[in-house]
Amino acid sequence: MTWMRWGEQRMRAVDMFETGCRQVDVVNALGVTAQAASRWYHAWPSGGRDALVGAVRLGRRPRLSDEQIGQVEAALLAGPKAHGFATDMWTLARVADVIERVTVVAVLGDADVAGAAGAKARLDPATTLCDSVA
Template identity: 65%
Template sequence: MRAAAMFDRGQRQVDVVTELGVSAQTASRWYRAWAGGGRPALAGTGRAGRLPRLSDKQIAEVAVALKKGPKDNGFSTDMWTLARVVEVIEQVTGVRYSITQTWAILRERLGWSSQRPARRAVERDDEAIDKWARTEWPRIKKAPGAGEP
């Protein structure tokens, strides 16, 4: 539509190429369509490609279920995995996706990203780690061949 507005103002194809960053062939094709039918000839045909299997409403229902957490969705721990999300999507919508498709849904349709757990292991012993770092690591580092290419 920006190209149509430019053509309406009398601008040339080369101006469209420069301003919109399209190829000369694309600008020429747009110009021919515009010259033959005006703005309506340049109106897009709509969405390209296959329609998504889940509607926006279904995606919103999935998001609500996921925000409740893994335990509320019947899992034994509070850790989400893609396999678990696959199951929740199928339970909520009846549609089964692969793990890669599920990751795309989380990232592209929900705008979510992967996260690392904020908690530390219960059995973590910071005192033992500090002691090891002070006594054992220097000894290992000085060993012949350790850390040397």
């Protein structure tokens, strides 16, 4: 979930708290962790909405836009063979290659691919992703 979507989730949680919903209701309705709902619930009475607005994004901006991430996800879901690879196994090198082809954003190393590898595992947990070179 992007940092902007977390802000939207926090504001939805405030709306729910204001109508009398419990933390567990927020967890179930918004799909957030119990820990997040608890933090929001305890910050809300003392600071209201302002307490949950969230900080300005810290750190460097993501190299891929949400649209590009969607394009990469769609490409990964098509499978390795759809991109000319001989087998149906994803490797970090293959994921990096697909990211570069789809987005024209250079991948500098395995650390840059880690997020994409995690995204692939979330999309299709049954898919094997290994770090060996294919």
